[in-house]
Amino acid sequence: MSLGGKVAVVTGAAKGIGKAIAEIFLQNGAKVVLLDVDEPAGKSLKYDLDQQFGEDRSLFMKCSVESDEDIKAALQSTVDIFGSIDILCNNAGILKEDDWEKTISINLGGVIRMTYTALEHMNKRSGGQGGVVVNTSSVAGLDPLLSCPAYSATKHGVVAFTRAMAAASSASEYGIRFNVICPVRVQTDFFSSVSQNFGRFSHLLGALQKSSERALDPSEVAECVLDLVMDEMKNGETVLLSQSGKKYVTFPQNLW
Numbered sequence: 087m088s089l090g091g092k093v094a095v096v097t098g099a100a101k102g103i104g105k106a107i108a109e110i111f112l113q114n115g116a117k118v119v120l121l122d123v124d125e126p127a128g129k130s131l132k133y134d135l136d137q138q139f140g141e142d143r144s145l146f147m148k149c150s151v152e153s154d155e156d157i158k159a160a161l162q163s164t165v166d167i168f169g170s171i172d173i174l175c176n177n178a179g180i181l182k183e184d185d186w187e188k189t190i191s192i193n194l195g196g197v198i199r200m201t202y203t204a205l206e207h208m209n210k211r212s213g214g215q216g217g218v219v220v221n222t223s224s225v226a227g228l229d230p231l232l233s234c235p236a237y238s239a240t241k242h243g244v245v246a247f248t249r250a251m252a253a254a255s256s257a258s259e260y261g262i263r264f265n266v267i268c269p270v271r272v273q274t275d276f277f278s279s280v281s282q283n284f285g286r287f288s289h290l291l292g293a294l295q296k297s298s299e300r301a302l303d304p305s306e307v308a309e310c311v312l313d314l315v316m317d318e319m320k321n322g323e324t325v326l327l328s329q330s331g332k333k334y335v336t337f338p339q340n341l342w
C-alpha cells in the first residue's frame with residue numbers, strides 16, 4: 087500500500103508517539119489530520135510540519151476522544167477537506183490510576199468512539215473506500231503491570247477490541263484492516279511523568295521491573311505502525327515492540 091494520496095487521522099498527535107506517527111506518514115506521502123486536546127502543542131506542531139511538508143499536507147483540529155461531538159465534527163471536516171479517511175491511528179492515551187474512569191474513557195472508550203464514527207466514512211458496505219486502523223495499546227495490554235491495574239485493563243481492552251474488529255470486519259466485508267501495537271517504555275513526556283500517576287499504587291513503583299535497556303524512541307514505534315499500514319497482508323495482528331525488536335503475538339485458539 088503506497089501512502090501517496092492517502093489520508094490518515096491520528097489521535098494524540100500533538101506530541102510523543104502520535105507526533106512520530108504523523109511525521110512518518112507525511113514523509114511517505116500521506117495527508118495527515120492531527121487530533122489532540124492540547125491546542126497550543128497541536129498548532130505549534132502544525133506550524134513546524136507546514137515548513138517541512140507544505141500547508142496543504144496536514145490539518146490540526148482540537149478534538150477530545152472523549153467527545154462524540156468533537157469526533158463527529160473532526161471526521162466530517164476531514165472528509166470535507168481531504169476527501170476520505172484511509173488510515174486511522176487511535177493513539178491518544180493517559181495513565182491516571184486515581185482517575186480510573188477518565189483513564190477508561192480516553193484509553194478504551196476513545197478507541198471505540200473514534201472507530202465506530204470512522205467506520206461510517208471508511209466502511210465499503212456504506213460507500214467508503216475501506217482502509218486500515220492501527221491502535222496503540224502497550225505491553226501492559228498483554229502483561230498487566232501491578233502499579234496500574236486500570237491502565238492495564240484499558241490496554242487489554244484495546245487489544246481485544248482490535249482483534250474482534252479485525253474478525254468482524256473480515257466477516258462483514260468492511261474492507262478495513264485492524265492491527266494493534268504494544269510497545270514497552272517509550273521516551274515521551276508520558277513516560278517521564280508516569281511514576282507520579284500510580285495513585286493508590288505509588289508504593290509499588292519499586293516493584294516494577296526496571297529494565298536497564300534504553301527506552302524506545304517514538305520514531306521506532308512509528309516505523310512499526312507504518313509497516314502495519316503498508317503491508318496489506320496484516321490484519322488482526324498484535325505486535326509487541328521492545329528494545330529487542332518486534333514480535334507478532336499469538337493467542338490460544340479454539341477455547342470454546
Ligand SMILES: NC(=O)C1=CN([C@@H]2O[C@H](COP(=O)(O)OP(=O)(O)OC[C@H]3O[C@@H](n4cnc5c(N)ncnc54)[C@H](O)[C@@H]3O)[C@@H](O)[C@H]2O)C=CC1
Binds near residue numbers: 097102122123
Ligand atoms: N510512552 C510509553 O512508554 C508508552 C506509551 N504507550 C501508549 O502510547 C500512547 C501515546 O503515548 P505517549 O506518546 O507516550 O504520550 P504523550 O503524553 O506524549 O502524548 C499523548 C497525547 O495524547 C493527547 N491526549 C490526551 N488526552 C486526549 C484526549 N482526550 N483526546 C485527544 N488527545 C488526548 C495528549 O494531549 C498528548 O498530546 C498512549 O496510548 C500510551 O498509553 C504505550 C506503551 C508505552
Ligand SMILES: CCCCCC(=O)/C=C/C=C\C/C=C\C/C=C\CCCC(=O)O
Binds near residue numbers: 181233
Ligand atoms: C509503568 C507504567 C508505564 C506505562 C507505560 C506503558 O504503557 C508501558 C511501559 C512498559 C514498561 C514499563 C516498565 C517499567 C517501568 C518502570 C518504572 C516507571 C517509572 C519511570 C521512571 O521513573 O523512570
